[in-house]
Amino acid sequence: MTRIRVRFAPSPTGPLHIGGARSALFNYLLAKKEGGDFIVRIEDTDRDRSTPESEENIKQSLLWLGIRWNEGVDIGGPYAPYRQMERLDTYRQAAQQLLQSGDAYYCYCSEEEIEAQREELIAKGETPRYLGNCRNLTEEERGQKEKEGRRPVIRLRVPDDVELVIDDLVRGKVVFSSSEIGSDFVIVKSDGIPTYNFAVVVDDYLMKISHVVRGEEHLSNTPRQLLLYKALGWETPVFAHVSLILGEDRSKMSKRHGSVSVVNYQNEGYLPEALVNFLVLLGWSPEGERELYTLDELEKVFSLDRVSKSPAVFDMNKLRWINAQYLHVLPTETIAEGISPFLPAGWSKERKLLLAQTLAHHLEIFADVRNYLSLIEGADVAIEDEETGQLLDQEHVPALIALFEAKISEMEELAPEAIKAAIKECGKELGVKGAGLFMPLRIALTGNQHGPDIDKLAALMGKDIILARLALRK
C-alpha cells in the first residue's frame, strides 16, 4: 500500500464555504487516520474571480478550524509550487505532449462563433455543443488563422463511445460513455491558462495524490478527467465523491440560505470545535452512539466507508446544540472573552466575568448574549404574558416589593450574594418562601418567569435600574 496523499484544492474566489470546509475536513481526517499527507493547493486559474483576499480567508478559516496541512501553499513541499498560476510551465508541457500525440489540437474559433453555433443548434432543437470545426485543420489553415491574429484554445479530442468507469469509494461503480461528454472540450484557454479539468489532472498526478475526495458536484466532471489521464498515459487516483450539503429547501447550500462561509460562523461566536463536530456529522456517522468528538478523536475514528451517499440538510438547530455542548464546559474567563465582541463598549472585566458566569448555561453561541442585554439594561420592563402578570397580583406581593426595595436602597455593595441574602431576609420577615418569594421579584425585575439566576441579574442591573423597575410595579 502506497502512502495516502490527499488534497484540498479550493479556488480563491470567495471565503471558505461550509461545503468546502467539510471537504477539507474529510481529506484532512483521512490523511491523519492513515498517516498520510494532506496538501492544500490553490486553484487560481480563474483570473477574473480569484483574489488574494479570498486565498487568505480560506487559509485563515482552515487554520481556525484546526485543519493544518503538512504540504502546500505557504509552507511548500516536494512538489512546489502549490499555486496553479505559478505552475503554468508544467501545464504547458503536458499540453505539448497532448498536441504531439494528436490527442489535443488548436482551435481558432472565437467565442462569438461558438456562441452563434450554439444558438443555431438550439434553434434546430439539438443539444448545443462544439462541432469540431478546427479538429482537422491543415498547416496552411492554421497559419492563416494565426495571421489573422486569432489566439487559439487547445481542445482535447474526445473519442466516441469509450466507456469511462469511476470506481468511486462512496458511490461504487459509476459508468459514463465518452459520447456523453458531448464535444471536444477546452483544456487551455486562449490566454494560455489551463482550465480546471486539465489543471487538476496534471497537478493531482504530478503531486502523487492517491485519493481525490471532493464534492458530488464534481462527479460529472470526472469522465473528462479520466479521458485526460488516459491520453496522458497516467494512472488515475482513487475517487470519492461526497454528497452535497443542502439548505433547508434541499437545494445546494448557497448564499440564499444565510451564512455559508466559515468566517460568518466565526464572527457569530461559534466555536471551531463545534463547527468541525457538526460538519463531520453531515455525511459521515460514527460507529457507536456517541456524537461528540474533538478533532483529535476524529483523526482516529474517521473512515470513508461510513460516508453516506445521500445529501444532508444543514440543520442550524443541531449546530447550535453542539456548540452549546462545547460552550457550557468552557471556563468563565473564556466565555467572558467570547461574548466580549457582542457587548457594548466600556464594560469592565469584572462585569464581563459576572455576566459570563450568569449566562454560562444559557448561551448556545456567544452572540446569544445580545438577547440577554435587555434583561439588565434600561428601566423599562415588559411583562412577557398575561399569566406572568397575574403572578404579580398575589396579596403578599406589594409588601414583598416594598420590603425588597427598602433593603436594596440601604445597600452599598450589590454583589449577588448580598442580593440573595436580602431576598431571603424578605422571605423570612414576610413568611413567604420558594416560588412565592423568588417569582414575583423575578417578574418585577425582568418581566419573565424564566431566566438566569435573579440575584446575579440584579447585581448586573445595579441599584438604579433595580429601583426603577421595582417602582413600575407599585
Next chain:
RNA sequence: GGCGCGUUGGAGAAGCGGCUGAACUCACCAGCCUUUCACGCUGGCAUUCAGGGGUUCGAAUCCCCUACGCGUCACCA
C-alpha cells in the same frame, strides 16, 4: 432536455436478507426535580423504510419500473 447521483420520522442518521415489533442525536410535545431560574432527568414522537411490481420460507436491506429531489452539461472552478 441528455447524463449522473440520491430517496429510512421535521433535521442528522444506524441498518448490509431473519437478533429491528426500525438504534442513537437535534427539534418538538408532556411530565418530574429544585427556596427562584436554568442546566438536568423521565417519557412520547416512523404499525413502517418515496410508490408499485418482482425474487425469497422471510426484504428497509437484492432486481425492475415509476415518481420526486438534487447535481452537471463554459475559454468557472
